Amino acid sequence: MTQPPPPPPPPNQPPNQPPNQPPPGFGAPQDPPPGQGGFGAPQPPEGPAGPEGPAGPGGFGAPAPSPQGGQPGYGYPQQGPPPGYGYPQGAQPGYGQPQGPPPGYGHPQGAQPGYGAPQQPYGYGGYGQPPTQPMQAGPGQKGPGGGKKSATTRIVIAAVCAVALIVGGGVWYAATTGDDDKAGSSAGQSTGGGEQGGDGGDKSKGGDGAGKGEPAADGPGKEKAPADPTARTAFQHPEPKVEDITFLRGSWVSGKTFVKPGLNSVVGFDAESGATSWTLKLPGQVCASSRHQSDDGKAAIVFEAAKRTGPRFYQPCTEVGVVDLTSGKLLWSESVTGGTGGDGKIKFAEVTQSGDVVAAGGLEGGAAFDLDSGKVRWKPNSADTCTDRGYGGGAALVAVRRCGSISSPHIVIQALDTKDGRPLFSYKMPETVEYASIVSAKPLVVAADVGDTAGVAGFSDLFSLDDKGALRARIPATGDLYEAKCRTTEVENCRKIAVGNGRVYLPTSARESSSGFKDTNEIVSFDLATGKPTSDRTEAGARHLLLPLRMDGGNLIAYRTAAYDTGGQVISIDGGTFEQTVLMKNPGDKKSSTVERSFTADGDDMRYDGGRLFLSAGLVSEDSYSERQLVVAYATG
Known part of the structure; x- marks a missing residue:
């Protein structure tokens, strides 16, 4: 695949900005999500780099010291944090603009509470102020909007708005939710997600429009509910000691091994005990990892060719390799040259398989590259007109290909023949689309920001394509309605969204519950053939959010966030009936829930497999919160 010259760097780029790095962000500045950890921002190292910290078990270092606060300034390397992990509030960062670390990674910033945390009376401060009441018109006063409207006019306007919301897919669920005191109470009695964190049984119906009982289109799932879903903390490992902000995103579960990138390494842990099974030493830091793995336990990574040194703490991500997740061996590693890079190695930002x-x-x-041998199948070519x-x-x-001139580019989606990269079909995105993400390769679902209207989600619309590249449906999904996120400059990066049964499943944004705060939501779905909302709807219950993790056959595996006095839960949602089944209930004591709430589905890894849940950090920093963990594993039985 040949490449046109990349766009020139913007003016006033800091001297230490790593070259050819995409701009960060999910699409628009956003406040930290309510309760997704949120312990504050790491700060850059002050002065020359010191010696490396002592290695801990399996190549991981000791816990980092207590935070001092502060934000990275100009010249701080953008390789860490990686694109999309956070940025200064109030302005979308551009190329070369310094960015703050992400909210929700367990770093102190005024002790932002997690989902369901007690509010002002408990001394937390900040998030959680009671919502402002709408202005009421007194005697002789006009209400908001000016003049007095007749009852008939108000009814007509309300009806038109309701129809518009249903057609657009927006908040159609709001009309059926009703008083959340009832919704929260119902969820608490039957799904384990209510006010008191009670369990009340393992299964519950969804909303009034839940499935009609037909079997899920994609068949039954493999995950089964245990006799007792109560979970224990199986093991945990502290974050390694680092001198900068270091990217550690990615993890895999392969048989009896949990695998996680470490400092200049990849480490395999026994999935039951947490003991180190193997450590793969690398010449540099892992900077991208595939979210997929082969049936025989092979996973792709991108890593740096040398160790980082201060004050820049940056090396280009040029090496591609495959790790055997069972043995811990690096099966091969390769780099390529070409395109606009000339004789220099091509730098990569992400990898898949x-x-x-x-x-x-x-x-x-x-x-x-060939998965088994590493033989190059295609690479950039300077004669190509698309990148x-x-x-x-x-x-x-x-x-996802960028074609055309620098001044007038357009985005094309192509399904590829894996033997040589030959396009099987092409679909041209709307002209105002600058970036696109692949939510699912089959069935093909693309997320894109159309006309710079995405908001915090990084995408404004979902495009469903058939196996010949024709548009099936376009689903409006504006960023203020749903919790799902896609990084605008990475292709395979969307989180809290799942595709299966001919549908796309989305969590709605947090809304007010009976607690008086925005701390609950629902999961809803849209038909990929028509783009219309389905009758699927299931509630999180007050003080919790319900977030899709992945499909399990035709069932949806979802995570119910922890509150201050209850642990998180893993839920299986039947794809036919939309009934919830609790697979796991994590410990609810204060210490355990504090650790659990330091992880966020926006940037950290959440892997559930066979009765075990692994939460692991997406990045670490010099001044990490002292109780912040690199990985925490929960197990039932």
Whole structure:
């Protein structure tokens, strides 16, 4: 795949900005999500870099010291945090603009409470002020909006608005939710997510419009509810000691091994005890990892060719490799040159895999390798007029390509033949789309910001395409209605969204519950063939959010966030009936829930497999919260 010259760097770029790095962000500045951890921002190292911290078990260091606060300034390397992990509030950062660390990573910033945390009376402060009451018109006063409207006029306007919301997919669920005191109470009695965190049984119906009982289109799931879903903390490991902000995103579960990138390494842990099974030493830091793995336990990574040194703490991400998740061996590693890079190595920002191919992409173009041998199947070519920005993998391989001139580019979605990269079909996105993300490669669902209207989610619309590249449906999904997130400059990065049964499942944004705060939501779905909302709807219950993790056959695996006095839960939602089944209930004591609430589904990894839940950090910093953990594992039985 050949590449046109990349756009010139913007003016006034800081001297230590890593080259050819995409701009950060989920699409627009946002406040920290309510209760997603939120312990504050790490600060940059002061002065020259010191010696590396002592290595801990399996190559991980000791817990970091207590935080001092502060924000990175100009010149602080943007390789950490990675694109999309946070930025200064109040302005979307551009190329070279310094960015703050992400909210919700367990770093102190005024002790932002988690979902369901007690508010002002308990001394937390900040988030959780009671919502402002709407202005009421007194005698002789006009209400908001000016003049007095007749009852008939108000009824007509309300009806028109309701129809518009239903057609647009927006907050159609609001009309059926009713008083959340009832919704929260119902959820608390039957799903384990209510006011008191009670369990009240393992299964519950969804909303009034839940499924009609037909079997899920994609068949039964493999995850089964244990006799007792009560979970224990199986093991935990502290964050390693670092001198900068270090990217550690990615994890895999392979048989009896949980695998996680570490400092210049990849480490395998025994999934039951947490003991180190193996440590793979690397010449540099892992900077991207595939969210997929092969059936025989192989996973792709991108890593740096040398260790980072101060004061920049940056090395280019040029090496692509495959790790055997069972043995811990690096099966091969390769780099490529070409395109606009000339003799220099191509730098990659992300990697994925599909079948027997590994594909890595970035601003300098994309390349693909044989999964078993590492043989290059294609790489950037300076004669090409399009650039492969990245790929979506899994059941198929799909490329997001940027074509046309620098001044008038357009985005094309292409399904690829994995043998040589030949396009099987192409779909041109609307002209106002600058970035696109692959939510699912098969069925093909693309998220995109159309006309710079995405808001905090990073996407404004979902595009459902058929197996020939024709548009099936376009689903409006504006950023203030749903909790799902896609980083605008990465292709396979969307979180808190799932595709299955011919539907896309989305969590609604937090809304006010009977607690008086915005601390509950629902999961709803849209039909990929028509784009219309379905009758699927299931509630989180007051003081919790319900977030999709992945599909399990035709069932949806979801995570119910922890509150200050209850642990999180893993839920299986039947794809046919939309009934909830509790698979796991985590410890609810204060210490355990504090640790659990320091992880966020926006940037950390959440893996559930066979009765075990693994929460692991997406990045670490020099001044991490002292109780912040690199990985925490929960197990039932």
